[in-house]
Every structure is written in C-alpha cells, then in structure tokens.
Amino acid sequence: xxxxxxxxxxxxxxxxxxxxxxxxxxxxxxxxxxxxxxxxxxxxxxxxxxxxxxxxxxxxxxxxxxxxxxxxxxxxxxxxxxxxxxxxxxxxxxxx
Amino acid sequence: xxxxxxxxxxxxxxxxxxxxxxxxxxxxxxxxxxxxxxxxxxxxxxxxxxxxxxxxxxxxxxxxxxxxxxxxxxxxxxxxxxxxxxxxxxxxxxxxxxxxxxxxxxxxxxxxxxxxxxxxxxxxxxxxxxxxxxxxxxxxxxxxxxxxxxxxxxxxxxxxxxxxxxxxxxxxxxxxxxxxxxxxxxxxxxxxxxxxxxxxxxxxxxxxxxxxxxxxxxxxxxxxxxxxxxxxxxxxxxxxxxxxxxxxxxxxxxxxxxxxxxxxxxxxxxxxxxxxxxxxxxxxxxxxxxxxxxxxxxxxxxxxxxxxxxxxxxxxxxxx
Numbered sequence: 001x002x003x004x005x006x007x008x009x010x011x012x013x014x015x016x017x018x019x020x021x022x023x024x025x026x027x028x029x030x031x032x033x034x035x036x037x038x039x040x041x042x043x044x045x046x047x048x049x050x051x052x053x054x055x056x057x058x059x060x061x062x063x064x065x066x067x068x069x070x071x072x073x074x075x076x077x078x079x080x081x082x083x084x085x086x087x088x089x090x091x092x093x094x095x096x
Numbered sequence: 097x098x099x100x101x102x103x104x105x106x107x108x109x110x111x112x113x114x115x116x117x118x119x120x121x122x123x124x125x126x127x128x129x130x131x132x133x134x135x136x137x138x139x140x141x142x143x144x145x146x147x148x149x150x151x152x153x154x155x156x157x158x159x160x161x162x163x164x165x166x167x168x169x170x171x172x173x174x175x176x177x178x179x180x181x182x183x184x185x186x187x188x189x190x191x192x193x194x195x196x197x198x199x200x201x202x203x204x205x206x207x208x209x210x211x212x213x214x215x216x217x218x219x220x221x222x223x224x225x226x227x228x229x230x231x232x233x234x235x236x237x238x239x240x241x242x243x244x245x246x247x248x249x250x251x252x253x254x255x256x257x258x259x260x261x262x263x264x265x266x267x268x269x270x271x272x273x274x275x276x277x278x279x280x281x282x283x284x285x286x287x288x289x290x291x292x293x294x295x296x297x298x299x300x301x302x303x304x305x306x307x308x309x310x311x312x313x314x315x316x317x318x319x320x321x322x323x324x325x326x327x328x329x330x331x332x333x334x335x336x337x338x339x340x341x342x343x344x345x346x347x348x349x350x351x352x353x354x355x356x357x358x359x360x361x362x363x364x365x366x367x368x369x370x371x372x373x374x375x376x377x378x379x380x381x382x383x384x385x386x387x388x389x390x391x392x393x394x395x396x397x398x399x400x401x402x403x404x405x406x407x408x409x410x411x412x413x414x415x416x
Contacts, residue, residue, distance in 0.1 A: 008118065011135030015121070018132075026307055033300035 001085075001092040009085050017078035021071055028067040035059065115146065115177055119209070123175030126210015127314045140207035140219040142227070143178050149203075151223070153232045160201055165236040167227075167267075168200040168412075171207075171220065172399070173244025173275070174316060178204040180243060180399045190241055190405050198413050200239065203227070209245055210313030213323025214333060217252020224253065224264040238267045239412060240345075243399045244371070245315065247276025248323045254342040255325050266344060272408055274350045275398045277319055277371045279337045284319035287312065348386050348411060350404055352393035368395040 035056075042052040122129060122138050129137035141148040144159050156163065168191045172180050181189035181204065191202030205223070207216055228235060242250040250271060257265040277284070287309060294306030318324070324333040341347055351373050353363035358373060367373050373389055388407050390398065398404055 007135030008114075009135075011129070011137070014132065014134055015125070015129070015136065018128075022311075026304055030300040030304040033303075 001089045006085060006089045010082060013078055013081045013085070017074050020074040024067055024070045024074070028063070031063060032060070035063070112179060115179065119177040119206075120175045123209040123313065123315065125311065125313055126208040127212070128210075130208060130211060138177075138206060138208040140205065140216065140223055142203050142223070143206045144204070148206075151226045151230050153230050156227075156230060157232060162201075163231070163233055164199050164201045165233050166198070166200045166239070167203060167231075167235060167237070168194045168239040168241065169203045169205065169224075171205045171240065171242040171246035171249055172209075173242075173246050174209045174319065176209070176243070176396075176399075177206050180396065183400045183402075189400070190408055193405055194239070194409065194412060197409055200412070205246075207249070208315075210315040212314045213245065213248045213318040213336065214252050214325040216249045216315070217254075217323075217325060218256050220249055220253035221256040221260070221262060221264075224257065225262050228262075228264045228267075235264075235267045237269050238264060239270045239272070240268060241272040241274065241408065242276060243274045244276055244395065245319065247271075247273035247278070248318070248336060251278070251336050251339070252323060252325050254345075255336070255339050258342065265342065268342060268345045270348070270411060271342065271345050272348050272350060272411075274404065275352060275368050275371045275395050276349065278322055278349070280321045281319045281371055283370055284316060288317070288320045346386075346411070348388070348407075350388050350390065350398065350407060352390045352395065352398045354392075354394055356392045358389050358391045363391070368393065368398060370395045 039052055039056045043049045118136055118138065121136055126137065128134075139148075142151065143149060149155060149159050170178065170181050170189060170191050172178055178189075181191070183189070189202070189204065191200065191204065194200040195202050205220065207219065209216070211219075224238075240250045240254075242248070250273070254265060254268065254271070256262075291306050291309045294302045294309065297303065297306075321335055322337045324335045325339070327334045351371060352368035353373060354366050354369055355363045357363060363373070365372070373387075390401070390403055393401055393404070
C-alpha cells in the first residue's frame with residue numbers, strides 16, 4: 001500500500017466517523033425538538049402533567065442512549081478500520 | 097496490451113475517479129479537511145501526469161525538457177482538478193496547445209478549493225514565487241488562465257503578489273478569467289439565502305436542513321461575493337471585486353451561455369448554468385477587460401473548448 005493511499009484511507013475513515021458524529025448530533029437535536037411538541041401540549045393538562053413528565057424522561061433517556069450508542073459505534077468502527085489499514089500497510093511494507 | 101489502470105498503478109498516478117472524488121470532497125469540506133490535517137486535504141502544487149511537480153531547477157527540467165521564457169499557468173475551479181482542462185478524447189489542454197502553437201511552457205495547478213479564495217490566492221502567490229526562484233531561465237512573460245473560482249484565486253494572488261512586491265507579478269502580461277464569477281455567483285447567493293431562511297424558521301426539520309446546507313466549505317461560501325483578501329495591517333478583509341486590476345496585464349473575460357442565443361431569457365437568467373454574463377460585465381469591474389461570450393457553452397465546457405482556445409491563442413499571439 002502506497003503511503004499516499006494509506007493517508008487517504010485514514011483521512012476517509014476520519015471523515016466518515018466525524019460525519020456520523022455530526023449527523024447523529026444534528027438528528028438528536030431535531031428529534032428532541034420534535035418530540036417536545038406533544039409533551040408540551042399534554043403537560044398543559046394538569047392531571048396529566050406528572051405522568052407525561054415521567055414518560056418524557058424515559059423517552060429522552062432511551063433516545064439519549066441510542067444516540068450515544070451511535071457515537072460509540074462510530075468510534076469503534078473507525079478504530080477497527082484504522083487498525084486494519086495500519087496492519088495492511090505494515091504487511092505490504094514487510095513484503096517489499 | 098496494458099490496461100490503463102495497470103499503467104496508472106505502476107507509475108503511481110491515482111485513478112481518475114479517485115482524484116475527482118478527492119477534489120469534490122475538498123470543494124465541499126476542504127476547510128474542515130485542512131483544519132483537521134486530514135490525509136484527503138489537497139496541498140496546492142503544480143501537477144504533471146497526476147503527480148505533484150518538484151519546484152526545483154532539476155525537477156522542472158525533468159518535467160519539461162524544453163523550457164521556454166514564456167509560461168502559461170492553469171488554475172482550475174471549485175470541486176475540480178487539473179483534468180477539467182483536458183479536451184474530450186485527448187490529453188491536450190489550453191496550456192499544452194499554447195506550448196505547441198506559441199512556445200509557452202505549460203503548468204497546471206491543483207489545490208484545495210474548499211479553502212477561502214484569499215488563502216488560495218496567498219498559496220498561489222507563494223507557489224509562483226517558488227517557481228520564479230527555481231526556474232532555470234529568465235522569464236519574459238506569464239499568462240494566467242483561471243476557470244471559475246480559479247480566476248478569483250488568480251486575482252487574489254496578483255493582489256498579494258503586488259502588495260509584497262513579488263517579481264513574478266511584473267512578468268504577468270495576460271490573464272484570462274473563464275466563467276469566473278468576479279462579483280459572485282447567483283447559485284451561491286441562493287444557497288446563502290436559503291441557509292439563512294431555514295435557520296430562522298421555527299421548525300426543527302427546516303433548521304436541520306439549514307444546518308446541513310451550512311456545512312459547505314468557506315471556499316464555496318466565498319463564491320457568493322467573489323471572495324476577499326486579508327487587508328494589509330488590519331484584521332479585516334477587502335472584497336476582491338473592489339480591488340484594482342493588475343496594471344501590467346491585460347484582462348480577458350470568457351463567458352458562456354446555456355443556449356445558442358445569449359440574449360434570450362434562459363441565457364440572461366442562468367448564463368452558463370452557474371455564472372451569468374451580466375455578472376461578468378457588471379459596471380463595477382471597471383477594468384480594461386474585453387469580454388467574449390460563447391453561446392451554447394456551459395460552465396464546464398468552457399474549460400476545454402476549441403472556440404475558447406482560439407480566443408486565447410489569438411490574444412497570446414497578438415502583440416500588445
């Protein structure tokens with residue numbers, strides 16, 4: 001593997017990982033804003049306020065975990081790909 | 097028979113799709129790639145046969161066995177690389193044709209088009225300084241040809257070169273701006289307006305789309321106004337459109353229109369698809385510029401067309 005090819009593959013991996021992080025962050029922001037609408041309406045009904053807040057908390061916790069999982073998975077996948085590129089490059093150097 | 101990709105692999109030239117993909121990525125998010133020192137970020141360089149050219153006397157002699165005292169330098173536009181200059185079905189470019197027809201030594205620049213135009217102008221000025229220092233012959237003449245954003249980068253480089261008293265500036269006697277949005281491009285203005293509008297709408301989806309649109313590079317954002325250069329001794333910047341034109345050179349604008357009739361509504365509204373003719377002829381230019389319109393040529397075609405080349409050659413082979 002040529003050095004420039006390795007650099008480009010590493011760059012592409014970093015770009016994809018950063019892209020996933022940025023897209024997940026934007027999607028989470030939009031998701032949270034949209035999800036807030038029905039809760040905002042329902043909490044105006046006094047008897048429903050407490051259970052709705054409880055449901056909102058559970059929903060926010062679950063979606064937060066899902067988005068955090070996406071971030072972690074992106075980092076792990078990025079690290080695996082970067083390692084694979086490094087191993088492949090080293091094997092190529094040894095062959096030469 | 098050797099397959100083209102085998103040959104490319106052997107000599108270390110990237111396959112064309114890969115080079116183009118990287119150029120597009122640089123155009124879209126090149127400022128981010130540069131900031132992160134990402135391996136995909138393109139560093140400005142002269143290129144030959146797809147590879148960077150060593151700007152040393154030895155490197156130049158090896159690349160161009162017959163050096164002359166007249167240079168022609170091509171600077172491509174946004175999201176492109178030097179292959180945009182290639183004529184269909186042949187390897188020739190405006191520069192290599194000028195070498196055959198008028199004895200110019202051709203050079204092609206490749207750069208990260210996602211960087212601000214002013215920064216690319218500084219890089220080009222630095223590159224030309226290095227070229228002049230390394231060039232084994234005295235230089236009588238430099239012709240600069242820029243396509244689209246490339247014309248803006250040339251304009252920024254000339255300003256930087258003039259300010260710093262670079263020797264290469266004195267040798268520049270002709271500049272061709274091909275499909276260059278000298279005072280900004282409508283499409284870039286539309287993208288800017290759309291981003292602003294979406295970001296103020298009280299809707300999360302609209303804001304999401306606005307944020308995604310806003311990811312575009314500073315280079316493409318500069319196309320809205322035509323770019324700017326850092327002001328001398330100030331923290332601010334000066335718009336390129338308001339700068340004086342390099343006095344030692346003649347300036348030629350070559351622009352196209354989508355339809356065969358440059359006076360119909362489509363041509364007047366859309367120009368070559370990205371740059372309108374009236375934008376290039378705007379009174380603000382106030383330059384000793386001659387403008388030639390090529391009806392029926394779209395934005396990218398203008399970078400490799402026989403009629404455009406004929407217009408360039410005519411001017412380069414005419415005294416004065």
